Amino acid sequence: MALNWLLICHGLVTLTVIISFLCGQWPIFQGTPIERLHHFITFGAYDYFLRFVGFVFGDKARSLVLSIERCCCDRPNPVMQVIYLAIIGATYYYIVKSSFRYIPGYYLGEVHKYTSLLAVGIGIVLFLLTSFSDPGTVKAGNVSEYLLAYPYDNIIYTEKECSTCKIPKPARSKHCSICNRCVARFDHHCGWMNNCIGERNTRYFLAFLLWHCLLCIYGAIALALIIAGRLKELRVVYILTVYYGVGNSFRSLAPHVAQWLLSSYNTQLLLMVFLVIVSLLLAGFFGYHANLCLTNTTTNETFKWEDYISWQRKLNEARVSAAALKASISGMSSEAKRPESKCKSFFRRSSLEDSQVVAKENKYDKGFFHNMFEVLFPLSTRPSFSQTKSKPS
Structure with a gap:
C-alpha cells in the first residue's frame, strides 16, 4: 500500500513540475505557487547554483559555468x-x-x-x-x-x-x-x-x-x-x-x-x-x-x-497630461472661476481616458x-x- 501512495505522490509531483516549467508564465497562474515554482525552476535554481559554485570552487569555476551557458544558449548547438x-x-x-x-x-x-x-x-x-x-x-x-x-x-x-x-x-x-x-x-x-x-x-x-x-x-x-x-x-x-x-x-x-x-x-x-x-x-x-x-x-x-500599442498609449497619455497641465496653468492665470462641486468632479471623466490608441x-x-x-x-x-x-x- 505504501508503494501505491508513493507512485501517486510521484505522479502528482511530476505533473506539478512539468506544468510549472512549461506553463508557469501563463496569466492564469499569475500570483500562484505555480508561477513561483516556474521562476525557481527557470531562474532561481540556476542563480543559486552559480552562487554555490562561486562560493565552493571560486570565480574561475563560475566563469567556466557561464561560458558553457553562453555556448549552449547563445550559439547553435x-x-x-x-x-x-x-x-x-x-x-x-x-x-x-x-x-x-x-x-x-x-x-x-x-x-x-x-x-x-x-x-x-x-x-x-x-x-x-x-x-x-x-x-x-x-x-x-x-x-x-x-x-x-x-x-x-x-x-x-x-x-x-x-x-x-x-x-x-x-x-x-x-x-x-x-x-x-x-x-x-x-x-x-x-x-x-x-x-x-x-x-x-x-x-x-x-x-x-x-x-x-x-x-x-x-x-x-x-x-x-x-x-x-x-x-x-x-x-x-x-x-x-x-x-x-x-x-x-x-x-x-x-x-x-x-x-x-x-x-x-x-x-x-x-x-x-x-x-x-x-x-x-x-x-x-x-x-x-x-x-x-x-x-x-x-x-x-x-x-x-x-x-507599439504600449508605446502609443504612453505617448497619448503624456500628450493628454501635458494638455491638461497647460489648461490648468492658463486657468490659474485667468480670473478665478466658481469651484467645481466635489460630486461633479468625482463623476467627471478623466482626460486620460480620452486618449486614443492606434488599432492593430x-x-x-x-x-x-x-x-x-x-x-x-x-x-x-x-x-x-x-x-x-x-x-x-
Missing part, C-alpha cells in the same frame, strides 16, 4: 535535439518493453506494433525536416525579391538596413542573433530544432506539433486499451465481486481496481499520464501557432504590436485561405518568386 531524441527514444523503449508483450490483446491487434513504429518514424522525419530545412535566409541574392514580396506597413516595419548583414531588411524579417542570419517572415528561434522558424519551414513546424500531439494521444489510448484488455482477460471485476465479495458498483469496485492497477501496471499508468500531459501542451502550442498562421501573423510580430491593422492578413496557402506553399518556393525583379530606382 544540438543539445536540445539530442534531448528530444532521448525523450522520444526512451518513451518508445519503455512502451515496447512494458506493453508489447500484451499485443495482440483483447482490444488491440498485432498491427499496432508496426503502426506505432511507423508513427514514431514519421515524427522523427518531421523533426529532422524542421531542424535542417532552410527557414528562409535573406541574402544579397534574394533580398530584392523579399522586399517586393512583403511590403512595409510603416508601423512596425519601416525601411532600414540590417546592421549585421549590411543588406536592406525586408518587412517581416529579423536578424537571429543565435544563427547570425536574417530570416524572412521570422517567427522565433526554436531551441528544440536548433533552427529558426521562418517563411520556408513554418509548415514543417506546424506538422511536427500536430503529428506529435496525435502521436501522444495514440500512445495514451493504446496503453489504456492494453490495461482495459488485461482487466477483461484476467476477469478482475469477476474475481473481486464473486470471490472477495466486493459490491458490483463503481463506488465499491473503483478503489480495488485502482489498487490492482497501481501494483501491476504502474509503468503503463505513468507513461499514460506523461503522454496525456505532453499531448495537451502540444495541442496548446499547435493551436497558438495555427491561429497565428490563419491570421498571417508571427510570434515576433505579436510582440512588436504589443510594444495587419496588412498582411489576406483571408483564411490565402494565409493558409502562403504557409503551405511559401512565396520563395514558387517559380514566380525567382522571376521577380526589383523595380528600377
Whole structure:
C-alpha cells in the first residue's frame, strides 16, 4: 500500500513540475505557487547554483559555468535535439518493453506494433525536416525579391538596413542573433530544432506539433486499451465481486481496481499520464501557432504590436497630461472661476481616458485561405518568386 501512495505522490509531483516549467508564465497562474515554482525552476535554481559554485570552487569555476551557458544558449548547438531524441527514444523503449508483450490483446491487434513504429518514424522525419530545412535566409541574392514580396506597413516595419548583414531588411524579417542570419517572415528561434522558424519551414513546424500531439494521444489510448484488455482477460471485476465479495458498483469496485492497477501496471499508468500531459501542451502550442498562421501573423510580430500599442498609449497619455497641465496653468492665470462641486468632479471623466490608441491593422492578413496557402506553399518556393525583379530606382 505504501508503494501505491508513493507512485501517486510521484505522479502528482511530476505533473506539478512539468506544468510549472512549461506553463508557469501563463496569466492564469499569475500570483500562484505555480508561477513561483516556474521562476525557481527557470531562474532561481540556476542563480543559486552559480552562487554555490562561486562560493565552493571560486570565480574561475563560475566563469567556466557561464561560458558553457553562453555556448549552449547563445550559439547553435544540438543539445536540445539530442534531448528530444532521448525523450522520444526512451518513451518508445519503455512502451515496447512494458506493453508489447500484451499485443495482440483483447482490444488491440498485432498491427499496432508496426503502426506505432511507423508513427514514431514519421515524427522523427518531421523533426529532422524542421531542424535542417532552410527557414528562409535573406541574402544579397534574394533580398530584392523579399522586399517586393512583403511590403512595409510603416508601423512596425519601416525601411532600414540590417546592421549585421549590411543588406536592406525586408518587412517581416529579423536578424537571429543565435544563427547570425536574417530570416524572412521570422517567427522565433526554436531551441528544440536548433533552427529558426521562418517563411520556408513554418509548415514543417506546424506538422511536427500536430503529428506529435496525435502521436501522444495514440500512445495514451493504446496503453489504456492494453490495461482495459488485461482487466477483461484476467476477469478482475469477476474475481473481486464473486470471490472477495466486493459490491458490483463503481463506488465499491473503483478503489480495488485502482489498487490492482497501481501494483501491476504502474509503468503503463505513468507513461499514460506523461503522454496525456505532453499531448495537451502540444495541442496548446499547435493551436497558438495555427491561429497565428490563419491570421498571417508571427510570434515576433505579436510582440512588436504589443510594444507599439504600449508605446502609443504612453505617448497619448503624456500628450493628454501635458494638455491638461497647460489648461490648468492658463486657468490659474485667468480670473478665478466658481469651484467645481466635489460630486461633479468625482463623476467627471478623466482626460486620460480620452486618449486614443492606434488599432492593430495587419496588412498582411489576406483571408483564411490565402494565409493558409502562403504557409503551405511559401512565396520563395514558387517559380514566380525567382522571376521577380526589383523595380528600377
